[in-house]
Amino acid sequence: xxxxxxxxxLAVVAxxxxxxxxxxxxxxxxxRVYHRGNPPSASIHEEATYDTTRPxxxxxxxxxxxxxxxTVESLDTIVPDLATSWSWDSSKTKLxxxxxxxxxxxxxxxxxxxxxxxxWDLLQGKAKAKLRKNPRKIWYWNLKETKADNDxxxxxxxxxxxxxxxxxxxxxxxxxxxxxxxxxxxxxxxIGTGPFKFVELKQxxxxxxxxxxxxxxxxxxxxxGQQFTIIKSRATRVLGFVADEFDMTHPNDISIPLLKDxxxxxxxxxxxxxxxxxxxxxxxxxxxxxxxxxxxxLAMAYAVDRDxxxxxxxxxxxxxxxxxxxxxxxxxxMPPKVLSKVPGYGDKAAxxxxxxxxxxxxxxxxxxxLSIVVKTRNVASYRDPAVILIDQLKSIYIDGTLETIExxxxxxxxxxxxxxxxxxxxxxxxDDPDVALFENYACGSQRNxxxxxxxxxxxxxKKQSSMSDQAARKKLVWEIDAKIQEDVxxxxxxxxxxxxxxxxxxxxxxxxxxxSYSDWRMEKVWLKQ
Amino acid sequence: MASYVIRRTLLMILTLIGLSIVIFAMLRLVxxxxxxxxxxxxxxxxxxxxxxxxxxLGLADPIPLQYWYWISGLLQGDxxxxxxxxxxxxxxxxxxxxxxxxxxxxxxxxxxxxGLPLGVISAVNQNSKLDYALRVVSLSGLxxxxxxxxxxxxxxxxxxxxxxxxxxxxxxxxxxxxxxYAIPAAAVGFRSSxxxxxxxxxxxxxxxxxxxxxxxxxxxxxxxxxNYTHALSNAVLPVVTIIGIEAAFLIGGLIVTETVFNIPGxxxxxxxxxxxxxxxxxxxxxxxxxxxxxLTNFLVDLLYVALDPRxxxx
Numbered sequence: 001x002x003x004x005x006x007x008x009x010l011a012v013v014a015x016x017x018x019x020x021x022x023x024x025x026x027x028x029x030x031x032r033v034y035h036r037g038n039p040p041s042a043s044i045h046e047e048a049t050y051d052t053t054r055p056x057x058x059x060x061x062x063x064x065x066x067x068x069x070x071t072v073e074s075l076d077t078i079v080p081d082l083a084t085s086w087s088w089d090s091s092k093t094k095l096x097x098x099x100x101x102x103x104x105x106x107x108x109x110x111x112x113x114x115x116x117x118x119x120w121d122l123l124q125g126k127a128k129a130k131l132r133k134n135p136r137k138i139w140y141w142n143l144k145e146t147k148a149d150n151d152x153x154x155x156x157x158x159x160x161x162x163x164x165x166x167x168x169x170x171x172x173x174x175x176x177x178x179x180x181x182x183x184x185x186x187x188x189x190x191i192g193t194g195p196f197k198f199v200e201l202k203q204x205x206x207x208x209x210x211x212x213x214x215x216x217x218x219x220x221x222x223x224x225g226q227q228f229t230i231i232k233s234r235a236t237r238v239l240g241f242v243a244d245e246f247d248m249t250h251p252n253d254i255s256i257p258l259l260k261d262x263x264x265x266x267x268x269x270x271x272x273x274x275x276x277x278x279x280x281x282x283x284x285x286x287x288x289x290x291x292x293x294x295x296x297x298l299a300m301a302y303a304v305d306r307d308x309x310x311x312x313x314x315x316x317x318x319x320x321x322x323x324x325x326x327x328x329x330x331x332x333x334m335p336p337k338v339l340s341k342v343p344g345y346g347d348k349a350a351x352x353x354x355x356x357x358x359x360x361x362x363x364x365x366x367x368x369x370l371s372i373v374v375k376t377r378n379v380a381s382y383r384d385p386a387v388i389l390i391d392q393l394k395s396i397y398i399d400g401t402l403e404t405i406e407x408x409x410x411x412x413x414x415x416x417x418x419x420x421x422x423x424x425x426x427x428x429x430x431d432d433p434d435v436a437l438f439e440n441y442a443c444g445s446q447r448n449x450x451x452x453x454x455x456x457x458x459x460x461x462k463k464q465s466s467m468s469d470q471a472a473r474k475k476l477v478w479e480i481d482a483k484i485q486e487d488v489x490x491x492x493x494x495x496x497x498x499x500x501x502x503x504x505x506x507x508x509x510x511x512x513x514x515x516s517y518s519d520w521r522m523e524k525v526w527l528k529q
Numbered sequence: 530m531a532s533y534v535i536r537r538t539l540l541m542i543l544t545l546i547g548l549s550i551v552i553f554a555m556l557r558l559v560x561x562x563x564x565x566x567x568x569x570x571x572x573x574x575x576x577x578x579x580x581x582x583x584x585x586l587g588l589a590d591p592i593p594l595q596y597w598y599w600i601s602g603l604l605q606g607d608x609x610x611x612x613x614x615x616x617x618x619x620x621x622x623x624x625x626x627x628x629x630x631x632x633x634x635x636x637x638x639x640x641x642x643x644g645l646p647l648g649v650i651s652a653v654n655q656n657s658k659l660d661y662a663l664r665v666v667s668l669s670g671l672x673x674x675x676x677x678x679x680x681x682x683x684x685x686x687x688x689x690x691x692x693x694x695x696x697x698x699x700x701x702x703x704x705x706x707x708x709x710y711a712i713p714a715a716a717v718g719f720r721s722s723x724x725x726x727x728x729x730x731x732x733x734x735x736x737x738x739x740x741x742x743x744x745x746x747x748x749x750x751x752x753x754x755x756n757y758t759h760a761l762s763n764a765v766l767p768v769v770t771i772i773g774i775e776a777a778f779l780i781g782g783l784i785v786t787e788t789v790f791n792i793p794g795x796x797x798x799x800x801x802x803x804x805x806x807x808x809x810x811x812x813x814x815x816x817x818x819x820x821x822x823x824l825t826n827f828l829v830d831l832l833y834v835a836l837d838p839r840x841x842x843x
Contacts, residue, residue, distance in 0.1 A: 048572040049570055051570070184615065188614065203801070229697045232797070233791070239693055244691070265687070406560065408561030408566045408569060408804075410569060415576070446573040446575055447573045
């Protein structure tokens with residue numbers, strides 16, 4: 001063979017081995033992000049805030065994930081991650097995953113199916129090691145057993161069919177943990193298989209991640225690392241973004257009123273103004289008179305002027321809906337035609353009249369007004385809607401006073417049922433009814449703050465969960481959602497939007513339109529040099 | 530003098546013991562503990578898990594026993610572990626002390642470097658236009674909220690220079706460090722310098738009315754000699770007291786500045802730790818601030834002896 005031919009052949013072989021970046025993507029650079037406060041810990045499984053998922057999601061992989069290049073998270077956009085493929089058995093109660101081979105944890109140890117088994121045993125409380133907190137234990141109400149069939153195959157054994165089980169596994173809240181690392185270490189110095197390795201957390205200062213050079217997805221990540229600067233003062237951090245000190249804001253940190261300022265001062269910023277899938281809702285203590293009276297609760301649902309709330313608080317950037325995020329962004333929410341039939345979502349003047357009638361029936365009226373205390377967290381995003389709520393309740397003869405509760409006492413106040421009415425925010429980890437319904441309305445769920453328990457509805461929860469016909473499932477979910485609203489279990493007020501902004505040099509990032517917790521793997525994000 | 534030093538030392542120890550009891554008790558009286566905060570971040574409270582966490586952290590022990598564990602550890606140099614980061618408390622606090630110390634010293638330097646001479650100038654030129662202008666400046670220093678001033682500085686930098694003087698990475702060298710801390714130090718020092726200026730002015734005016742000043746002038750002493758050698762050296766005693774108080778205040782009082790300029794010092798860390806009910810951090814940091822305060826006051830008292838030979842401690 002001629003030397004030139006030999007060399008050309010060598011060049012071809014070499015090019016196949018070396019990852020070739022597409023013409024657009026450029027490797028290199030540290031993504032600089034600001035973070036609004038210390039994460040409570042690094043352990044995604046033990047927290048329920050994107051203060052943890054945003055920085056740490058890049059450390060891990062899931063079995064499957066929502067496609068990071070798509071704007072919607074749904075069963076249709078789930079792609080392989082540590083699993084190469086999956087299949088259901090004929091009974092649809094066994095979900096088997098074939099796993100990637102040759103994957104290593106950041107400490108060099110090999111990833112196997114045992115790690116998957118360990119993770120879900122940990123989540124179900126079956127492992128020897130224990131999590132300090134387990135906010136999503138209810139997600140696995142239907143999981144009987146997780147079994148490592150061999151080193152590269154794992155099977156989840158369910159009690160009944162549950163197609164959306166895949167969506168739970170795809171959530172940013174469902175990373176695979178290593179068997180050989182204790183939960184305590186995962187809270188402080190997590191080990192994953194993901195595109196970024198944890199370097200250090202300096203409380204109140206920064207969190208640093210460096211590229212995983214041995215990442216099993218060849219050619220990724222494009223970034224050399226991520227650096228999060230912790231800045232408590234919102235004014236300071238937004239000014240920092242405007243001054244180009246940061247490439248990206250914290251998720252949803254730019255409220256709609258602030259967005260105007262950001263756009264004026266930094267017109268080239270790319271801002272995604274999308275639903276956060278966090279809802280404003282009212283909690284009502286059904287055990288305390290007169291709220292044990294269904295008429296009083298229903299009257300309150302009629303009195304809430306959701307359009308006004310959305311206009312005042314979010315400059316109109318929000319949507320009315322039930323439990324599920326409404327369309328067009330939400331996959332499962334009731335469409336306007338269905339929603340308009342739900343108490344409180346019709347014509348406002350007529351609704352207020354209905355509310356007044358119900359209050360009179362309950363013995364209240366213009367000469368016998370009901371005095372209540374509305375409790376909420378001492379945080380602006382809770383206080384402001386609570387103030388407006390108090391004003392709106394006046395129309396149905398309810399006079400409220402606001403009592404703010406310090407953050408540390410909020411959940412114990414609710415757990416002790418030491419409230420009449422409260423203003424609350426609820427984030428949904430995944431835009432799926434299996435998450436929304438079981439977490440917030442299932443009998444005995446830890447995050448069912450009002451203690452609402454309707455056994456008939458529980459049966460429907462499980463029924464919709466088992467349905468494989470997603471169109472039929474949707475109709476049933478609407479029925480359930482409407483019933484929950486009629487029951488005034490936790491009246492929904494608004495699903496609101498907020499913005500996440502990037503500098504124009506940040507490329508490859510896609511923000512989801514129906515979720516805030518699964519966008520942050522960052523393996524395909526790159527910086528235009 | 531020796532007996533004075535011994536007495537003051539004993540008093541300092543008693544003060545610190547009292548402080549330890551007060552801070553320990555106050556933390557436990559405030560509603561909520563670390564377990565509540567950690568569960569708050571998880572969006573729920575599980576009473577059984579919470580009780581287990583409290584047991585793990587020693588919060589279920591009797592209060593006197595908790596106090597004893599803390600104090601005996603402190604006296605042996607064992608500061609315990611942060612409830613939040615689970616790292617040694619010393620490792621969390623130690624790197625932050627020099628940051629706040631540098632910021633505080635720089636702020637003190639600005640406040641003395643501007644406050645003292647401007648106070649003298651104002652006093653010497655009493656009721657002139659210059660005096661009125663300086664008094665307006667000092668009034669604004671005392672009136673402007675430091676949070677507002679700090680934010681205004683940041684907004685001005687962003688609007689005019691397109692950059693923002695906040696802490697995002699540790700500075701590489703001394704010059705970078707000085708540049709980084711100069712602006713927040715100036716923002717804090719502005720208020721302190723106003724206070725020092727006003728006090729210096731009133732103290733100088735009082736001293737300048739004394740007979741010996743008139744005598745010095747009559748004997749042909751120069752203005753500088755009269756103002757600085759004769760007048761200021763006597764007028765400075767009350768100012769030294771204020772400087773001492775301000776120095777002690779600065780250690781814990783830089784919270785607003787550290788928050789707005791994002792400086793990872795002890796003041797901001799202390800407030801975070803209080804919000805998180807991170808008892809080991811709060812207790813040990815407050816004790817540190819207490820030690821600095823009592824020592825500073827003691828040094829100020831000793832300084833009096835150096836400044837005024839008439840003062841004798843027995």
